[in-house]
Amino acid sequence: xxxxxxxxxxxxxxxxxxxxxxxxxxxxxxxxxxxxxxxxxxxxxxxxxxxxxxxxxxxxxxxxxxxxxxxxxxxxxxxxxxxxxxxxxxxxxxxxxxxxxxxxxxxxxxxxxxxxxxxxxxxxxxxxxxxxxxxxxxxxxxxxxxxxxxxxxxxxxxxxxxxxxxxxxxxxxxxxxxxxxxxxxxxxxxxxxxxxxxxxxxxxxxxxxxxxxxxxxxxxxxxxxxxxxxxxxxxxxxxxxxxxxxxxxxxxxxxxxxxxxxxxxxxxxxxxxxxxxxxxxxxxxxxxxxxxxxxxxxxxxxxxxxxxxxxxxxxxxxxxxxxxxxxxxxxxxxxxxxxxxxxxxxxxxxxxxxxxxxxxxxxxxxxxxxxxxxxxxxxxxxxxxxxxxxxxxxxxxxxxxxxxxxxxxxxxxxxxxxxxxxxxxxxxxxxxxxxxxxxxxxxxxxxxxxxxxxxxx
Amino acid sequence: xxxxxxxxxxxxxxxxxxxxxxxxxxxxxxxxxxxxxxxxxxxxxxxxxxxxxxxxxxxxxxxxxxxxxxxxxxxxxxxxxxxxxxxxxxxxxxxxxxxxxxxxxxxxxxxxxxxxxxxxxxxxxxxxxxxxxxxxxxxxxxxxxxxxxxxxxxxxxxxxxxxxxxxxxxxxxxxxxxxxxxxxxxxxxxxxxxxxxxxxxxxxxxxxxxxxxxxxxxxxxxxxxxxxxxxxxxxxxxxxxxxxxxxxxxxxxxxxxxxxxxxxxxxxxxxxxxxxxxxxxxxxxxxxxxxxxxxxxxxxxxxxxxxxxxxxxxxxxxxxxxxxxxxxxxxxxxxxxxxxxxxxxxxxxxxxxxxxxxxxxxxxxxxxxxxxxxxxxxxxxxxxxxxxxxxxxxxxxxxxxxxxxxxxxxxxxxxxxxxxxxxxxxxxxxxxxxxxxxxxxxxxxxxxxxxxxxxxx
Numbered sequence: 001x002x003x004x005x006x007x008x009x010x011x012x013x014x015x016x017x018x019x020x021x022x023x024x025x026x027x028x029x030x031x032x033x034x035x036x037x038x039x040x041x042x043x044x045x046x047x048x049x050x051x052x053x054x055x056x057x058x059x060x061x062x063x064x065x066x067x068x069x070x071x072x073x074x075x076x077x078x079x080x081x082x083x084x085x086x087x088x089x090x091x092x093x094x095x096x097x098x099x100x101x102x103x104x105x106x107x108x109x110x111x112x113x114x115x116x117x118x119x120x121x122x123x124x125x126x127x128x129x130x131x132x133x134x135x136x137x138x139x140x141x142x143x144x145x146x147x148x149x150x151x152x153x154x155x156x157x158x159x160x161x162x163x164x165x166x167x168x169x170x171x172x173x174x175x176x177x178x179x180x181x182x183x184x185x186x187x188x189x190x191x192x193x194x195x196x197x198x199x200x201x202x203x204x205x206x207x208x209x210x211x212x213x214x215x216x217x218x219x220x221x222x223x224x225x226x227x228x229x230x231x232x233x234x235x236x237x238x239x240x241x242x243x244x245x246x247x248x249x250x251x252x253x254x255x256x257x258x259x260x261x262x263x264x265x266x267x268x269x270x271x272x273x274x275x276x277x278x279x280x281x282x283x284x285x286x287x288x289x290x291x292x293x294x295x296x297x298x299x300x301x302x303x304x305x306x307x308x309x310x311x312x313x314x315x316x317x318x319x320x321x322x323x324x325x326x327x328x329x330x331x332x333x334x335x336x337x338x339x340x341x342x343x344x345x346x347x348x349x350x351x352x353x354x355x356x357x358x359x360x361x362x363x364x365x366x367x368x369x370x371x372x373x374x375x376x377x378x379x380x381x382x383x384x385x386x387x388x389x390x391x392x393x394x395x396x397x398x399x400x401x402x403x404x405x406x407x408x409x410x411x412x413x414x415x416x417x418x419x420x421x422x423x424x425x426x427x428x429x430x431x432x433x434x435x436x437x438x439x440x441x442x443x444x445x446x447x448x449x450x451x452x453x454x455x456x457x
Numbered sequence: 458x459x460x461x462x463x464x465x466x467x468x469x470x471x472x473x474x475x476x477x478x479x480x481x482x483x484x485x486x487x488x489x490x491x492x493x494x495x496x497x498x499x500x501x502x503x504x505x506x507x508x509x510x511x512x513x514x515x516x517x518x519x520x521x522x523x524x525x526x527x528x529x530x531x532x533x534x535x536x537x538x539x540x541x542x543x544x545x546x547x548x549x550x551x552x553x554x555x556x557x558x559x560x561x562x563x564x565x566x567x568x569x570x571x572x573x574x575x576x577x578x579x580x581x582x583x584x585x586x587x588x589x590x591x592x593x594x595x596x597x598x599x600x601x602x603x604x605x606x607x608x609x610x611x612x613x614x615x616x617x618x619x620x621x622x623x624x625x626x627x628x629x630x631x632x633x634x635x636x637x638x639x640x641x642x643x644x645x646x647x648x649x650x651x652x653x654x655x656x657x658x659x660x661x662x663x664x665x666x667x668x669x670x671x672x673x674x675x676x677x678x679x680x681x682x683x684x685x686x687x688x689x690x691x692x693x694x695x696x697x698x699x700x701x702x703x704x705x706x707x708x709x710x711x712x713x714x715x716x717x718x719x720x721x722x723x724x725x726x727x728x729x730x731x732x733x734x735x736x737x738x739x740x741x742x743x744x745x746x747x748x749x750x751x752x753x754x755x756x757x758x759x760x761x762x763x764x765x766x767x768x769x770x771x772x773x774x775x776x777x778x779x780x781x782x783x784x785x786x787x788x789x790x791x792x793x794x795x796x797x798x799x800x801x802x803x804x805x806x807x808x809x810x811x812x813x814x815x816x817x818x819x820x821x822x823x824x825x826x827x828x829x830x831x832x833x834x835x836x837x838x839x840x841x842x843x844x845x846x847x848x849x850x851x852x853x854x855x856x857x858x859x860x861x862x863x864x865x866x867x868x869x870x871x872x873x874x875x876x877x878x879x880x881x882x883x884x885x886x887x888x889x890x891x892x893x894x895x896x897x898x899x900x901x902x903x904x905x906x907x908x909x910x911x912x913x914x
Contacts, residue, residue, distance in 0.1 A: 102696060172890075174890075181829045182870065184652055184866075185866045191615075192648070212696075343560055373637055374638075374639065411641040430630070433629075434631060
């Protein structure tokens with residue numbers, strides 16, 4: 001067994017930084033989605049880039065699969081050892097290495113989480129805005145090209161990573177990008193590794209853009225008579241050019257989920273959750289403009305959250321949407337979708353999703369980074385109910401096809417993992433061959449997170 | 458001769474869309490930099506993506522070099538047929554194919570220039586902000602990852618291209634990206650082709666982000682007693698988070714150049730040229746904040762350009778900096794530099810550049826997209842004076858080494874071409890091998906703009 005010979009060699013190198021303990025393997029085989037528990041053969045806990053490199057070299061010598069692992073919160077099974085092998089748990093590499101306040105950037109190890117980074121930045125006047133629901137590791141967020149509620153203003157991990165250190169499939173350590181804000185010096189390797197889901201290398205260091213904490217912040221919720229009015233308010237707001245910091249769509253089922261899970265008292269109607277960042281006068285001006293647009297679409301019940309603790313409660317509720325979706329049915333699981341379309345197609349896409357859910361007899365709650373054209377349908381399922389799971393997958397299938405037909409994407413922010421490889425051909429056509437060529441060139445043994453991102457890989 | 462057999466085959470296919478006329482070849486062998494005239498063996502004028510694909514297939518069958526060509530305004534010899542072959546003059550593919558005002562994007566052919574696009578957008582309330590000095594083609598701008606004066610607010614071509622159509626080295630046509638604003642569906646091929654300088658494929662269609670024309674725009678110039686005060690004003694402005702639209706550094710020699718070339722009457726002192734975009738109140742607020750910062754550094758002589766025609770004159774003068782640099786000496790040419798450093802290192806970098814220019818006895822005028830940490834030194838040279846050219850290249854060499862040492866890049870926006878391949882190893886280390894692997898995978902015959910971007914290629 002090549003994997004077993006690799007593990008024997010690794011045990012010598014890593015000592016108690018390697019585990020084959022049953023409970024540890026089981027824990028690293030878990031996932032928050034609908035995939036079966038899939039434990040690896042071993043877990044290593046590297047403390048440095050050099051250790052990552054040494055472990056990769058041993059794995060490569062034995063053709064042993066390598067799976068980078070952060071908080072394990074990926075939603076498409078990215079972190080599962082579907083072909084066995086060694087999980088690299090990077091959570092011990094959790095140092096903020098430098099904060100350059102004067103350049104609005106920082107350098108971190110991959111195991112730093114987004115909340116840990118913002119805690120570290122507390123007294124600098126700077127913050128890191130990318131906020132997926134989970135308190136994910138920044139390495140994992142880069143690997144899946146994550147985003148969140150503030151992408152409409154601050155971009156996604158695509159726009160936030162200035163430079164990377166990466167360990168390649170042969171163990172070599174490279175650096176991509178620089179701390180300069182722009183560069184025309186060669187191929188853009190930083191963007192190649194961001195979103196590559198551990199299939200081209202392991203990210204061992206990240207240089208991230210930071211932003212100044214705005215002078216003023218104001219958040220609000222408001223409700224609409226129907227989803228079309230809410231979505232059309234989003235479209236008109238984006239088209240108006242208001243630099244809104246957050247604009248989240250919540251449907252009536254999601255509102256009910258928040259009431260059940262977070263003890264909220266939202267009317268069970270479609271809502272928008274919005275936030276404005278800027279100077280005191282800019283925030284007031286943006287809020288007034290948004291209020292006018294929303295009023296045109298019949299918005300009612302504006303609730304303003306001007307205090308820090310009120311906003312924290314509001315966005316905590318939003319970030320916990322995944323758990324709120326589960327609250328609809330005791331013991332239920334959730335299958336999530338993640339399509340993203342041009343903003344002009346958002347109302348069409350949401351309407352179709354609602355129709356399909358009804359037709360398939362599914363309980364679906366919707367929440368969306370609507371300003372990006374990205375929305376999630378949380379389908380309530382029992383994973384053990386094959387008939388219900390089949391309907392959930394059919395719903396997801398129709399939605400993915402629709403997104404492609406509307407000129408959009410099957411994944412706005414969750415990634416491909418093992419859950420969506422079947423749509424890569426339809427999404428990319430012959431461009432998929434270019435991805436395969438890159439993968440074959442950089443990982444000729446196919447040991448870097450095999451079976452993920454590319455179909456038939 | 459494989460090139461000659463390719464041309465014979467192409468003549469059949471393309472008829473009078475192919476030229477081997479001496480004057481045409483000479484014209485396509487010109488450049489605005491210091492490289493000798495380097496004519497190709499033939500020029501083709503495709504009218505469609507399909508024609509590009511067919512011509513590429515014939516070239517590939519005969520191992521004939523392929524050079525994509527737009528306005529010929531690249532500054533590092535990107536467009537020169539250094540190994541002969543066929544230039545693809547794409548300026549007949551100059552249609553704006555779609556403007557999606559509701560999604561703030563457009564779809565264009567590669568031969569549309571930035572000014573032509575903005576003319577087309579005149580009545581839409583939208584504009585395209587990326588503005589290198591030349592009225593370059595958008596295909597060329599994407600291929601070199603160009604930027605300009607507004608990158609500090611609106612980003613570069615890296616942030617502006619949503620999707621591409623590309624003809625690969627084997628003639629296959631692929632599409633990268635979608636019109637959705639974000640995606641986590643596989644490797645980021647769009648960013649791989651942006652900045653690849655025609656070495657991986659030919660860009661035949663671009664989907665570009667647009668921006669709403671701001672309600673209010675205000676521009677100003679002001680002057681400083683010394684360059685440190687000007688540069689430190691830039692640094693403090695960026696750190697303050699003012700969303701300034703343009704902030705350009707102009708040294709005393711550049712001010713003199715503008716006086717000579719554009720009939721300006723600037724005091725021969727360091728200046729900043731700035732612009733604010735936004736709502737009426739936001740522009741007023743930003744301008745006041747900037748004014749306070751600049752005053753702290755002794756700024757004087759604020760001249761405001763609030764009228765459209767005054768601003769047009771101001772930015773036309775700035776865009777013509779290359780020609781103004783030439784005005785210092787009759788019949789002179791200019792060798793330009795393009796380093797970009799973290800903003801905190803900008804004052805150091807400018808100071809060192811000034812010292813080196815003095816030591817090497819060179820006439821240098823500086824102009825910079827200072828908000829990005831990017832500045833250009835225009836060195837006045839006589840290309841035929843070998844000794845002077847040697848000093849100019851030594852200056853450029855020292856500046857490139859300095860940029861790398863300061864954590865920056867040898868090219869902020871001009872690209873590598875044939876002029877800077879010698880610095881790619883120092884800039885990228887082992888990451889250069891990753892670039893070579895990608896190049897070898899996508900262009901195994903090395904026919905796509907050979908000799909450019911990668912050293913020893």
